[in-house]
Amino acid sequence: MAPAFELAQLNIALMTAPLDSPGMADFVANLARINGLAEASPGYVWRLEDEGGDATAIRPFGDDVLVNLSVWRDMESLRDFTYRGAHTEMLKRRNEWFARISEAHLVCWWVPAGHRPDAREAAERLALLREQGPGPRAFTFRHPFPPPATLPNDGKATATGANVLG
Template sequence: MHLAQLNVGRLVAPTDDPRVAEFMAALDKVNGIGKRSPGFVWMMEGSGEPGTGNTENSIGDDPQFVANLTVWESIADLEHFVWNTVHRRFYERRQEWFEVLGEMHFVMWWVPIGHRPALSEALARLEHLRSHGAGSHAFDWAWLEQAELWKRHACSPAAAE
């Protein structure tokens, strides 16, 4: 099995607004590092336009509500990318570019090797986590005993919800 993850967020401004310009300008670099990272398998792509990342994969009719959906070989591989690459610097500054949602915005689940989850599938997993809590169908970092790096770098509970 491989590990799928979905992270959703609502930008504080439209993608062409100066308030999110630094974040938008870094998307290609951060995504590129992710794609070259050990254990990376797949990423939901946007238009391919430079500087847009996956932001065209918005949720509903709100273009500021964006999603990142990836598949990794293992928990350790995803943890390494999140906490041991430039991604961490942007993660730690997320409050500059994203609204606090007030509910869980991140979910992981196991997928068969070769499966590429659709955004609708990922959103259903997130809703399951929100409604039923963490379990084998949908989980977060806290549910994973082997998630060592997360324990050291975890965000506050208010920011994670």
């Protein structure tokens, strides 16, 4: 049986220099490779892309903020890709390319299987996390929440009786 929910994640990064600058060249040179590794990872479902095959032109948080929006089978799949394997080498170098963001910059939430969130939905989830802290509708790696339960009577996804998808 296919899962009823998949895990969406948004991660934003504040660039220290323009994307086409020499200081960002190594980051840009690795984008296709890292995106390819994500796509080949167990549990990967989808990622937001622009016509260039990445999301660098999509800037809903400002001209100097890059967006990574993807959907995964579950938290374990996303965690494995993020913190194990080749992606970790890029994480170790993030201070070369990105400034520290004092607020939450990563948010996860459950979506119905097959749903592909857009940047607006992702921004709303990040705002919810920043305003209310981790909860069933917006959470982090450090404070994860399980997928919502499905009630057999009405089919609505719930957590403590409230529709968590709306």
